[in-house]
Amino acid sequence: MQKTISPQTLRRLPAYLHYLRVLLKKGAVNISATMIACELNLNDVQVRKDLALVSGSGRPKTGYEIKNLISDIEHCLGYGNGDRAVIIGAGELGCALLTYEGFTEYGIDIVAAFDIDRSMKDTTMNGKQVFSVEKLPAVCSERKINIGIITVEAKDAQKASNMLVENGVMAIWNFAPVHLAVPDHVLVQNENLGSSLVILSKQLANKLGTDQNS
Ligand SMILES: NC(=O)c1ccc[n+]([C@@H]2O[C@H](COP(=O)([O-])OP(=O)(O)OC[C@H]3O[C@@H](n4cnc5c(N)ncnc54)[C@H](O)[C@@H]3O)[C@@H](O)[C@H]2O)c1
The missing domain is CATH 3.40.50.720 (NAD(P)-binding Rossmann-like Domain)
Structure with a gap:
């Protein structure tokens, strides 16, 4: 049975893919979830869970073979569907x-x-x-x-x-x-750059301690 992948995980997968392709070009062979998390500044457990959903090829100690992981992520994202x-x-x-x-x-x-x-x-x-x-x-x-x-x-x-x-x-x-x-059979993804910017601005305000609501 195919595992259900959350939209949050789906959003992170292209970033993993991009990083893995760069590594492969540099000649790297294996990678661990911890290294990916560290490089992309993400939570280790979250990355581990994401990768476990899309690939069964991870091994203790050696981690993932990069080219297999790339192929598993591409497959999950439907790359190659043209x-x-x-x-x-x-x-x-x-x-x-x-x-x-x-x-x-x-x-x-x-x-x-x-x-x-x-x-x-x-x-x-x-x-x-x-x-x-x-x-x-x-x-x-x-x-x-x-x-x-x-x-x-x-x-x-x-x-x-x-x-x-x-x-x-x-x-x-x-x-x-x-x-x-x-119609019901048509999928719609709404994109709003403004809302991403507002989230960033809000986070910045929180970080700087200038948010009057906090
Ligand atoms: N979601 C975001 O993050 C984001 C960011 C920037 C802009 N926008 C939105 O994107 C849209 C476009 O912004 P823009 O600055 O490129 O506007 P624009 O005015 O430069 O371009 C709109 C184009 O659509 C054409 N057009 C109008 N009706 C059409 C139709 N029925 N069929 C084909 N073409 C048609 C116009 O001739 C024009 O060339 C706006 O709705 C804007 O609010 C969204």
Whole structure:
């Protein structure tokens, strides 16, 4: 039976993966959970538990063989499923995401972006194309797109979401500050950089002892 992995563990796995790949490139062979915890400034017990959920290859004394652990984490995260994504809204944020090459490290290929602004039609950024939204159905069916990334303003987000769902997208990464209504079979991950910043700011206030509520 497959073990259930919490969202918190899932969030930590890409960081382990990144670190392990760096180590492998440097020629390291084995690693312990304690070393990973120490390097990533995480709790030893937490890392041990996370790794036990995704890999049975850990051994007393030697720890994990790095290449096996990488492969187990990739398998757990569904890398190699060939997830392809498109971006709706090629403005400031959409273009930044489109040109960021690091998503391939997470097994996601952002194929193209779409915009209603005709001046952006058929432009290319870092080898990725920006199409007019009319081309969305053709690209979704030809490239078998299963993830949609929404980077339009809040007022346009539901429309963008509807377009993605109509074209067979099963998962939406939503950056617009709005709740999306989607059918039950569609997954939505809302992203809010502002809330992460607020958490950081709050933690800083607590640390400095300037939080009046504490
Ligand atoms: N979640 C976060 O952490 C975060 C951070 C920054 C921005 N945002 C949000 O991301 C969104 C985009 O921000 P931005 O600064 O890139 O805005 P922007 O105005 O630069 O870009 C929006 C683009 O969407 C296009 N657009 C509008 N309706 C469309 C549609 N139906 N189909 C295709 N394209 C369409 C516009 O032509 C424009 O190019 C906003 O909702 C903003 O609040 C979120």
